[in-house]
Amino acid sequence: MANLTAFFNCDDRTMEQDPALPSLNQEPELLKTVLNKEGFRFTNQRQKILDLFQSAALGHHLNAEEIHQQLLDQGEKISFSTIYRALHVMVRLGLLQELELAEGRKYYELNTPFMNQHHHLVCVHCGDVKEFEDAKMTQVGSNESASHGFSLLNCQFTVYGICPSCQSLLS
Amino acid sequence: MANLTAFFNCDDRTMEQDPALPSLNQEPELLKTVLNKEGFRFTNQRQKILDLFQSAALGHHLNAEEIHQQLLDQGEKISFSTIYRALHVMVRLGLLQELELAEGRKYYELNTPFMNQHHHLVCVHCGDVKEFEDAKMTQVGSNESASHGFSLLNCQFTVYGICPSCQSLLS
DNA sequence: AACCTATTGAAAATCATTTTCGCTATCCAT
DNA sequence: ATGGATAGCGAAAATGATTTTCAATAGGTT
Numbered sequence: 001m002a003n004l005t006a007f008f009n010c011d012d013r014t015m016e017q018d019p020a021l022p023s024l025n026q027e028p029e030l031l032k033t034v035l036n037k038e039g040f041r042f043t044n045q046r047q048k049i050l051d052l053f054q055s056a057a058l059g060h061h062l063n064a065e066e067i068h069q070q071l072l073d074q075g076e077k078i079s080f081s082t083i084y085r086a087l088h089v090m091v092r093l094g095l096l097q098e099l100e101l102a103e104g105r106k107y108y109e110l111n112t113p114f115m116n117q118h119h120h121l122v123c124v125h126c127g128d129v130k131e132f133e134d135a136k137m138t139q140v141g142s143n144e145s146a147s148h149g150f151s152l153l154n155c156q157f158t159v160y161g162i163c164p165s166c167q168s169l170l171s
Numbered sequence: 172m173a174n175l176t177a178f179f180n181c182d183d184r185t186m187e188q189d190p191a192l193p194s195l196n197q198e199p200e201l202l203k204t205v206l207n208k209e210g211f212r213f214t215n216q217r218q219k220i221l222d223l224f225q226s227a228a229l230g231h232h233l234n235a236e237e238i239h240q241q242l243l244d245q246g247e248k249i250s251f252s253t254i255y256r257a258l259h260v261m262v263r264l265g266l267l268q269e270l271e272l273a274e275g276r277k278y279y280e281l282n283t284p285f286m287n288q289h290h291h292l293v294c295v296h297c298g299d300v301k302e303f304e305d306a307k308m309t310q311v312g313s314n315e316s317a318s319h320g321f322s323l324l325n326c327q328f329t330v331y332g333i334c335p336s337c338q339s340l341l342s
Numbered sequence: 343a344a345c346c347t348a349t350t351g352a353a354a355a356t357c358a359t360t361t362t363c364g365c366t367a368t369c370c371a372t
Numbered sequence: 373a374t375g376g377a378t379a380g381c382g383a384a385a386a387t388g389a390t391t392t393t394c395a396a397t398a399g400g401t402t
Contacts, residue, residue: 041347043398043399045349045350080351080391081350084390085350100273104358121319121321123321134315136307137308140308141330144292144301144303145332149335150330151332151338156328157308159312159315159326161323162324163321207369212380214368214381235359250381252360252382252383253382256380275389276357
């Protein structure tokens with residue numbers, strides 16, 4: 001069986017991602033509610049991690065390393081195991097989305113409702129990432145999953161290329 | 172700087188992917204030609220690896236582990252380092268494409284000309300992968316990269332969901 | 343307040359992938 | 373063809389991100 005970590009690796013529990021994506025930005029207490037509803041516990045560390053995503057621009061992606069560093073910078077001591085566990089839980093709960101930007105590590109960003117999903121244009125040379133939206137994408141994604149009888153969780157469109165500045169460097 | 176391995180990790184040389192994708196299925200000697208043109212050497216191991224992809228259904232993806240096992244099964248002894256090096260070279264030369272199917276490892280498949288690119292619908296529970304094509308995808312990909320001044324290398328649309336049989340298992 | 347157990351941090355373990363290094367094989371020029 | 377230069381090979385060690393283990397602690401519940 002596949003090992004799609006962020007979807008199914010939160011200890012041993014098996015559970016579906018909540019289809020009604022909670023919008024955390026409103027209520028300060030929402031994280032606790034969402035966690036408890038599924039038997040997870042609210043902790044300071046989880047709140048701090050989520051705060052990072054909420055205080056960053058929407059669609060900003062972070063990896064475990066960056067989260068660790070940013071929390072250190074603001075005086076919070078946290079272990080990598082806690083970070084990874086928190087990320088998995090929050091992906092499972094539909095609060096975060098895991099991104100595969102082909103850099104040998106995983107990135108996470110605040111999950112956005114389906115119809116507002118954005119996609120990524122990656123420079124394979126310098127790693128610069130631009131975001132874009134396109135309704136056609138979501139359209140195709142839901143058509144495809146429907147036509148195969150899949151229940152849709154999310155979709156990612158990633159375009160790889162070389163950005164203008166790297167083009168000049170390389171020429 | 173980013174570390175997009177398959178694009179830029181072939182020892183130390185820096186070089187662009189050949190925009191004219193060679194169609195290997197015709198000429199038996201083409202691999203040697205393509206390799207030598209860029210200063211790489213033709214080896215038995217590289218041929219054997221490429222053969223695996225060519226004898227499989229088009230669009231079939233393999234990871235390093237599977238390649239290693241399949242070659243063992245057919246009596247070929249080959250090391251993982253050789254496999255990984257060969258895969259990188261062939262991606263660089265545009266013979267293979269690297270796929271991010273979110274399973275903690277990389278998959279490869281024969282590269283196909285842009286307009287025939289196919290995309291993936293992945294069951295996050297059992298790992299089953301369905302392929303599909305959609306011209307809109309390529310369209311959007313080239314529009315986006317063009318509008319940001321990127322030179323386009325490739326694009327991947329990956330849809331995550333739960334397949335029908337896993338849905339019944341989980342309910 | 344007491345209990346049950348999910349969560350934490352630290353350290354060890356995994357796992358895919360990469361690198362090192364001495365040896366071999368391919369390519370190019372003679 | 374032959375020989376030299378060096379790309380590529382295999383084996384083993386190294387890396388780096390992520391996961392797991394385990395004893396101590398803290399969150400949620402009664």
